[in-house]
Structure formats: C-alpha cells, structure tokens
Amino acid sequence: MSFLPFHTHLPEPQPVAIGDFGAGGAIPEEVVERQEPIILKGFVSHWPMVDAARNGARAFHDYLSAFDQGAIVPIAAGSPALGGRLFYNKAFNGLNAEQGSARLGEVLARIAAAAEADESPLIYLASAEIDQVLPGLHASNFVPFGEHNPRASVWIGSRTRIAAHNDLPRNLACVASGRRRFTLFPPSQTPNLYVGPFEVTPAGRPISLVDFAAPDLQRYPQFKDAMATALYADLGPGDALFIPSMWWHHVEAEAGFNLLLNYWWRPAPLHLGTPQDVLNHAMMTLRGLPEGEREIWRDLFDHYVWAGDAGQGDHVPDHARGLLAPVDEKIAERTRAYLVSRLER
Secondary structure (H helix, E strand, C coil): CCCCCCCCCCCCCEECCEECCCCCCCCCHHHHCCCCCEEECCCCCCCHHHHHHCCCHHHHHHHHHCCCCCCEEEEEEECHHHCCEECECCCCCCECCEEEEEEHHHHHHHHHHHCCCCCCCEEEEEEEEHHHHCCCHHHCCCCCCCCCCCEEEEEEECCEEEEEECCCCEEEEEEEECCEEEEEECHHHHHHCCECCCCCCCCCCCEECCCCCCCCCCCCCCHHHHHCCCEEEEECCCCEEEECCCCEEEEEECCCCEEEEEEEECCCCHHHCCHHHHHHHHHHHCCCCCHHHHHHHHHHHHHHHHCCCCCCCCCCCHHHCHHHCCCCHHHHHHHHHHHHHHHCC
C-alpha cells in the first residue's frame, strides 16, 4: 500500500516548507510563532524508538512492550474492506468501525502481526497520554518545550486514513514509526471542506465529509477550491510537522505499524476556556436572529471581542470592571459560574 495519488482533475497540493533544525534540540521559537505549517526534517531522528522502528515491526513491537504495564486503552477496529478509513456509519450516529477497549499489549501484538499483510484490518489507538499508557517511554523520546507546557500523546495503528479536521491547540506531530502524509488547508477553507455534525464526531472534532480517496465533486463542488490552497507533507521516521492552531489536516498512515507522538499546547491560559464553546452557543442563539439584529451583535463582537483588550472599560472604576477588564483566573471563575446559572434556567 502507498499513499493515495493526488487526483489529476483537482489542483495539486504544494509541498509544506522544510526547515533544517537538526536533531535533539528544543522546539525553535521561530517555529512556535509560525502561522503556516513547517516540516522539521529529522528533528526526532535521535529517539531510541525511531531506531527500533527502523528494524521492522517485530523489533518495534518488542521495544514498546518493554514499557507496557497493562494499560487498558480505547481502540477502533474494522475489516480490511474499510481501506483504513475512519468515518461515520451510514446513520451518522457513530463510527463505521467497532469501538471498544483492550489491553495495550494485545493491541500492539495485533498491529505487529498484521503489519506485513497487503490488506490489513483497521486497528487504531487515538490520542492516549503517553505517560499513562507507556510509562517511561517519554523519558528518552521527547522534545524539550521550555516554558511551554504541552500535552504529549501517542497515536498507534495499522494503515489508516483520518478525515480532515482541525484542532484548537498548536501541534507538533513527530513520526516514530511508519510513514504519514498530511494534507493541510488554512482555516479559511472551512466553507469548502463540507464539515459534518458538531455533536456526533468520530474523535471529538467536526470532520470534512469529503472522501479524499474518491472526492465526489457533484456533491462537494467547492472542494476543488480547497485543493487550490492545499499543502502536503510526507513524513518518515524521525520527521516532525508543526501545525498551527485551527489548520485543517487529513492524515494518512501508509505503513503496517505506525506510531506518532504529538504535542498539543496553547498560549492562552486554561482558565479562559475554549472558543469552540462560544461558537456552539453563538450558532444556537445568534444565527436565527433577523439580519438587522445579527448586525447589531456583529458590531458588539467587533467592539468587545475582536478589538482585544482595547480599553473598553477605562471609564468604569477598576473594582467594578469585571469582564471589561483583562480576564484573570478570578474573573473567569466568576463569569463561568454566572454563565452556568444562566444556562440552567
């Protein structure tokens, strides 16, 4: 199996920029502040598990098994007929694959056993915190992040295709085993990617409904406009990819035994919550208003939100500003309690 070919009747994606930062260093600040993706070629090639992966699926299985302490992990599994694609079922009320849990050792053994098959089953462990499922592995396979405080997760599986989605945090995706192709789109392409339901999703984030292996341009005609902006990154063991906040990315794992370790982090403090909650509530409360009223609220958002902390409360005594002041943890806690009380009415 190899990566899906790009379709000749669609614009061809352009390659992601490649940066040469060497191996073994901290994440460069110039990368952290980027607004576009960049490949860090060979950035984690010094990791012991990358060396183990180069010796084949069985050697990689044995290396990971040394850190296995019997964790129970959530997995998705399906037949070879799925072609590795994780998606909705026909009713759009769940996954097209079976979901359950198993001991990590069993999952690793099943992936290693199927790694050499031409048509391997879909086996996928998504976004498990590395210190919980493979304690000790991260001690010798990590990227220093300085003042940043990322969450480190592992993604382990057979050959898979993950629908285009976006994530709020910034993301450094590090390939330890296998090969991955990322096809990426800027956040502005949301209207052209035909995003599915918000409430029921395969993995917590809304996804594009377009099948990248066979895009239906009659049903999704604007997808060709998205492809005109697309970038692609082909990664092998030891490579890393920086994905800025909210960039759409479709992920294809080509090898029989794939492991990606990723880091998610946000510059905003946790007490500010997530903008996704704001969007969900705004869609419920504002979208159905008459046009004139929507315009009033657009002006209010411009003044109180998009302008940033631009002194909207300077005319109010300091002790009484509340949300008109820059939001600290105490203001956030008080505001959250107020919102909960309002939503419960």
